[in-house]
Amino acid sequence: MTFQNKISINGNTFAFEPGETILEVAHRNNIDIPSLCHLKGTTPTGSCQICVVQIAGRPDLATACSTPAENDISVLTESPRVIASRKNTLKTFLASGNHNCAVSDSYGKDWTELQLKVQKDDESKELCPVWGDCRLQDLAYRYQVTGNRERITEFPYKMETVNPFIVRDFSRCILCGRCVKACREIQVNNAIDFNTPEHPSKIIAKDDQALKDSDCVFCGECIQVCPVGALVEKDIRYHVRQWDTRKVRTTCSYCGVGCQMFLHVKDNRIVKVSGVEGVEPNHGSLCVKGRFGFNFVHSQDRLTMPLIKENGKFREASWEEATNLVAEKLKAIKSKNGPDAIGVLTSARVSNEENYIAHKFTRAVLKTNNIDHCARL
Numbered sequence: 245m246t247f248q249n250k251i252s253i254n255g256n257t258f259a260f261e262p263g264e265t266i267l268e269v270a271h272r273n274n275i276d277i278p279s280l281c282h283l284k285g286t287t288p289t290g291s292c293q294i295c296v297v298q299i300a301g302r303p304d305l306a307t308a309c310s311t312p313a314e315n316d317i318s319v320l321t322e323s324p325r326v327i328a329s330r331k332n333t334l335k336t337f338l339a340s341g342n343h344n345c346a347v348s349d350s351y352g353k354d355w356t357e358l359q360l361k362v363q364k365d366d367e368s369k370e371l372c373p374v375w376g377d378c379r380l381q382d383l384a385y386r387y388q389v390t391g392n393r394e395r396i397t398e399f400p401y402k403m404e405t406v407n408p409f410i411v412r413d414f415s416r417c418i419l420c421g422r423c424v425k426a427c428r429e430i431q432v433n434n435a436i437d438f439n440t441p442e443h444p445s446k447i448i449a450k451d452d453q454a455l456k457d458s459d460c461v462f463c464g465e466c467i468q469v470c471p472v473g474a475l476v477e478k479d480i481r482y483h484v485r486q487w488d489t490r491k492v493r494t495t496c497s498y499c500g501v502g503c504q505m506f507l508h509v510k511d512n513r514i515v516k517v518s519g520v521e522g523v524e525p526n527h528g529s530l531c532v533k534g535r536f537g538f539n540f541v542h543s544q545d546r547l548t549m550p551l552i553k554e555n556g557k558f559r560e561a562s563w564e565e566a567t568n569l570v571a572e573k574l575k576a577i578k579s580k581n582g583p584d585a586i587g588v589l590t591s592a593r594v595s596n597e598e599n600y601i602a603h604k605f606t607r608a609v610l611k612t613n614n615i616d617h618c619a620r621l
């Protein structure tokens with residue numbers, strides 16, 4: 245086999261396009277190089293140092309996300325040196341903040357014992373809200389690294405909860421910068437940044453104000469990309485664990501873009517919405533309406549029975565009575581004034597499928613094109 249540009253990864257040879265990074269070539273060929281700060285489609289920084297790999301003949305390890313693939317280099321992604329480096333980095337992350345989850349070593353040395361004990365603690369608010377759904381925790385398990393719960397001290401920055409959507413827990417932030425990249429390069433909002441580029445210790449919004457007083461539009465992109473429990477949806481924090489939910493893919497019905505989203509459903513109720521990564525048209529991004537505007541679905545104020553207005557007052561009616569009345573009235577209007585005397589208003593708050601049925605009914609049954617919908621929240 246001959247390739248114009250070829251690179252060896254773990255002893256296998258792969259072709260690459262000029263400009264591709266080692267990480268991109270590896271991922272394209274299903275080789276898992278872990279990372280915490282890498283965010284597809286944004287500028288690679290190599291800041292977390294988790295994606296380090298060993299390149300034959302080079303003295304230092306290289307970050308795969310920011311090192312271009314080169315012809316004839318030979319790369320090892322899980323050599324003992326690489327693993328030792330990742331373990332050290334993970335230990336530093338775990339020691340850097342309030343990482344009091346299953347990766348704490350205060351439970352003992354044995355991993356099975358540790359996991360069994362942690363299961364009992366699941367309801368505890370002491371435990372992290374994203375326990376079981378955290379990239380740092382996954383990697384700590386993968387490389388069998390523990391932190392030290394005893395060493396956790398008071399953290400200098402208070403948790404921020406003064407907005408309806410996002411809880412910012414700085415004590416769990418590992419300063420990976422994914423939220424900054426997502427806000428700046430994907431959503432192009434520029435609402436957040438590191439407090440100082442040289443020695444960052446906090447992600448801040450506009451002169452270190454609360455998100456609600458900044459340029460933040462609450463699109464929630466930063467939550468979706470945060471690999472740890474530093475950014476969490478306010479409504480579900482400690483109320484919903486990831487394994488209690490099932491994901492249902494659907495299309496957002498708020499506007500005509502057609503964003504692909506997952507509804508996270510617990511006990512038949514939507515508890516969270518996330519964007520579907522890697523598919524058109526939104527590639528995982530959503531706006532504030534798509535991500536947070538779903539509470540109306542389970543609102544107590546929703547009508548559950550048809551209402552018929554008589555003498556200026558509504559009374560409850562059966563579906564049969566209501567549909568018969570509407571059919572009768574629509575037929576009368578149509579025969580007297582023609583189909584274009586009728587207009588149908590649907591809603592952005594119903595599903596695409598329901599809007600589709602409304603459009604079919606309007607055009608195919610009523611024979612008019614007078615159909616529109618209101619997209620306000």
Ligand code: SF4
Pocket residue numbers: 342343344345346347372373374375376377378379380381416472473474
């Ligand atoms: S953020 Fe991750 S590593 Fe830290 S406590 Fe939470 S689950 Fe554990």
Ligand code: SF4
Pocket residue numbers: 423426427431433434435436455459460461462463464465466467
């Ligand atoms: S919610 Fe959106 S705009 Fe606000 S900080 Fe996060 S990514 Fe930026």
Ligand code: SF4
Pocket residue numbers: 416417418419420421422423424447466469470471472474475
């Ligand atoms: S808030 Fe999350 S995404 Fe942002 S820097 Fe901290 S850990 Fe990374």
